Amino acid sequence: MKNRISLKKIQNGILFLSVMSLSLSACSKEDTPVPPENKAPTANAGADQTITVNTVTLNGSGTDVDGTIKSYEWLRIDGPTQYSIAAPTQAQTAVNNLTQGTYQFVLIVTDNLGAKVRDTVTVIVNPKVWTLVFEDNFNATGNFDTSKWSYCSRNNASWAKYLTSTSDFASLDGSNLLLKMDNKTISNDAVPYHSGGIETNGKVAFTYGKVEVRAKFTQGQGSWPAIWMMPATPNAYGSWPNSGEIDIMEHVNNENVIHQTVHNGAVTNSSGVSSVTKSSSYIASDYNTYGIIWQENKIEFYLNGVLTSTYNKPANATSAQWPFDKPFYLILNQSGGAGWPGPITDSNLPFQMQVDWVRISQ
Ligand SMILES: [Ca+2]
Numbered sequence: 001m002k003n004r005i006s007l008k009k010i011q012n013g014i015l016f017l018s019v020m021s022l023s024l025s026a027c028s029k030e031d032t033p034v035p036p037e038n039k040a041p042t043a044n045a046g047a048d049q050t051i052t053v054n055t056v057t058l059n060g061s062g063t064d065v066d067g068t069i070k071s072y073e074w075l076r077i078d079g080p081t082q083y084s085i086a087a088p089t090q091a092q093t094a095v096n097n098l099t100q101g102t103y104q105f106v107l108i109v110t111d112n113l114g115a116k117v118r119d120t121v122t123v124i125v126n127p128k129v130w131t132l133v134f135e136d137n138f139n140a141t142g143n144f145d146t147s148k149w150s151y152c153s154r155n156n157a158s159w160a161k162y163l164t165s166t167s168d169f170a171s172l173d174g175s176n177l178l179l180k181m182d183n184k185t186i187s188n189d190a191v192p193y194h195s196g197g198i199e200t201n202g203k204v205a206f207t208y209g210k211v212e213v214r215a216k217f218t219q220g221q222g223s224w225p226a227i228w229m230m231p232a233t234p235n236a237y238g239s240w241p242n243s244g245e246i247d248i249m250e251h252v253n254n255e256n257v258i259h260q261t262v263h264n265g266a267v268t269n270s271s272g273v274s275s276v277t278k279s280s281s282y283i284a285s286d287y288n289t290y291g292i293i294w295q296e297n298k299i300e301f302y303l304n305g306v307l308t309s310t311y312n313k314p315a316n317a318t319s320a321q322w323p324f325d326k327p328f329y330l331i332l333n334q335s336g337g338a339g340w341p342g343p344i345t346d347s348n349l350p351f352q353m354q355v356d357w358v359r360i361s362q
């Protein structure tokens with residue numbers, strides 16, 4: 001039995017190992033100091049805010065007394081789902097695209113040893129309070145108010161070929177602005193048609209706001225009434241369409257829809273057609289209210305108070321996508337016979353648009 005180890009030897013071995021183990025752990029306790037416990041960082045999500053705009057800055061901060069801060073993280077924990085945190089891993093960040101409601105955001109601060117602490121902030125977004133800055137109810141007869149409006153001038157653009165600066169084509173009917181188009185002959189003015197339009201160019205221009213126009217118009221082959229906006233400085237970002245155009249309402253021919261369109265250098269092709277356009281059914285036999293809400297980061301289009309479409313300013317937009325940070329003026333016109341609607345069927349004449357009122361609020 002050469003290979004058999006006696007029980008005695010095994011017992012001795014266990015005893016030896018146990019003693020060694022005890023003495024090793026004793027050595028370790030005496031030689032290595034216990035590291036002090038990591039102190040958690042602090043987080044401050046900033047003061048609660050109440051705003052009436054759709055963007056806010058979250059002023060967060062953090063400290064760590066015994067180390068460094070490894071990361072910040074912002075999350076929405078309550079409120080509407082419409083929002084966009086611009087820099088969710090920075091202590092301070094903008095939050096864009098907010099809507100009416102009460103949001104709660106949390107800031108999570110993590111230190112270099114992984115300790116986390118949280119702080120929350122409440123952001124209440126109230127509906128914007130609008131202040132009327134321009135109004136015309138057209139409740140008179142005769143000429144329009146020349147402190148606000150001028151005749152649109154005739155030029156070679158399709159919509160402007162037949163514009164005629166007389167009260168026969170743009171006047172007040174007691175409760176409306178009346179813009180007309182017909183084919184009557186005018187001596188010394190040898191164009192086949194005449195039409196009316198007025199604009200606030202040089203008199204009233206504004207940047208951002210709510211525009212509402214209540215209007216009614218006839219249909220007919222070749223007709224093209226429009227309510228739209230152009231930049232007060234025509235070539236601030238270059239020639240059309242680079243400086244922008246906002247079409248609050250256009251109608252052509254006998255269509256049962258109206259069109260609402262944004263033009264700029266990025267969305268308008270070489271034929272002048274925009275990819276940002278929306279067609280909506282309207283009440284052809286009656287007045288409708290056409291509107292926009294133009295803000296720093298989007299243009300919303302409305303028909304009878306209902307949102308029809310939104311053009312959002314893209315992230316990192318240049319003037320190609322967003323030339324809409326300059327003053328624009330308003331144009332109201334009854335045109336036709338050229339461009340988009342094509343030729344007029346004369347038996348469909350006269351065409352006319354009645355504008356009950358215009359309101360601009362900011
Ligand atoms: Ca720490």
Ligand SMILES: [Ca+2]
Nearest residue numbers: 137138175356
């Ligand atoms: Ca009126």
